Amino acid sequence: MSVNLTNFSSTDAEVAPVKKEETKKMGMVEKINNLLLVFSRIKSSEKLFFVQNLGIMLKAGVSLLMSLRTLAKQSSSKKFVTIINDMADNVEKGKTLTESLKPHEKVFGELFINMVEAGEISGKLESVLTQLFTQIKKQHKLVSKVKGAMTYPIVVLSAMGAIGTFMMIVVVPKLTSMLKDFGAKLPLPTQILITVSDTLVNNGPLVLLCLIVFIFIFIRILKTYRGKYYFQSIILKLPVVSPIVKKINLAKFARTISSLLKTDIMIIKSFQITANVLGNLHYREAVNEIAEKIKKGSTINEVISQYPKLFSPIVVQMVNIGEQTGELDEILEELAQFYEEEVDQIMDTLPSILEPILILVLGTAIGGMAVAIIMPMYSLSNSI
Structure with a gap:
């Protein structure tokens, strides 16, 4: 029994390079997108939406993890989505909201993080988020x-x-x-x-x-x-x-x-x-x-x-x-x-x-x- 290797080898030779090129292109696009995310800024309106809705959901009895996951889905900023998901991952690992915020101090600022920390210690996180909303607004x-x-x-x-x-x-x-x-x-x-x-x-x-x-x-x-x-x-x-x-x-x-x-x-x-x-x-x-x-x-x-x-x-x-x-x-x-x-x-x-x-x-x-x-x-x- 003989197998026709002509079609197989020619097709394989044509497809393999295309896959490599596509992989390279995808890698390049991903690098460009990551670079754009680094230099993009989070708008104040995005922070306002985040703080206000996080406070509302926590007051309604929604868990912190679920609140963060929900807010990540609703944000229109890719960079902010990445940040919120990273915070949610840290909360899921057992870290506090303050600990999850600290790697993103350049985005939220020292004031924001310190107020959240005080809110978590005193058990008044919801009211602190309301004050933060007023402050940012x-x-x-x-x-x-x-x-x-x-x-x-x-x-x-x-x-x-x-x-x-x-x-x-x-x-x-x-x-x-x-x-x-x-x-x-x-x-x-x-x-x-x-x-x-x-x-x-x-x-x-x-x-x-x-x-x-x-x-x-x-x-x-x-x-x-x-x-x-x-x-x-x-x-x-x-x-x-x-x-x-x-x-x-x-x-x-x-x-x-x-x-x-x-x-x-x-x-x-x-x-x-x-x-x-x-x-x-x-x-x-x-x-x-x-x-x-x-x-x-x-x-x-x-x-x-x-x-x-x-x-x-x-x-x-x-x-x-x-x-x-x-x-x-x-x-x-x-x-x-x-x-x-x-x-x-x-x-x-x-x-x-x-x-x-x-x-x-x-x-x-x-x-x-x-x-x-x-x-x-x-x-x-x-x-x-």
Whole structure:
């Protein structure tokens, strides 16, 4: 009995390489997806959904493991699904929620993990999750307000820059050749305009490269502690911006400490955690120093009053009342609410305040270019 090996060998030779190629492609796709997951960010809305629904399910008597498995199925973020499933796996192995959260501190943050730990120790995890939901929601709203208010001026300034560049590269060179044909002496504003235009036209790539290098160096400097510290020093001295930055940091300061104290975390630990939450390095440094001074026996009111440039008199007064009445957490919550409303009002009115300023800047720029173009023409008409 003979077997026809021709068809078998040829088919096998054709199929085997295809399988290898498919395996390689699948491996490459998986690597790319894993890389994208590493660099992807978890949105605040995802965290809000997670915290709120975890609290609801635990209150309803659903086990922690079942709650995590259910939330993993409902999340729209692949990265967050992976994180929640990893937490569920750890809980299934007998670990606490706090222990399951710690490998993902970059996602949830020190504040979140410490509050959950306090909730698990005190047996008040459901109420702690409610406080965390409020904390994240308020913070998300604050950030959204600031971003929303800054969108309008950024768009207007970008449009101004684009129009100005177009004028310099396309419009001004045509007028320049016409003016040079007359051979008349050009006024200083016109000479400056032509010089800028010629530089952009003749050395456009070099100018663009210099701009990119400058932005890159500036960002790199801002990422260093010293660079960020000095930049924030300037921000805290600017007339219009400084009050907004201070109110945002004070709102975050009061809200965070209030939430931590309500979960029975010690006052010194609360200040240390809060310091890491604050984005402004001056406030972070001050709050860390306050924690150290409280550890040595000083009252919060005494220490905070030593930083009048960062903490307003109303903060000092409210903290003093909170210490005397023993209701510091409630007082700080009211203070946070006050500053959050202040920031809301400022952000709502900011576009209407900036609009006339931007119009003035735009008008000055266009007017300056118009004057620089019209002046030589006017001089020529007078000389004819």
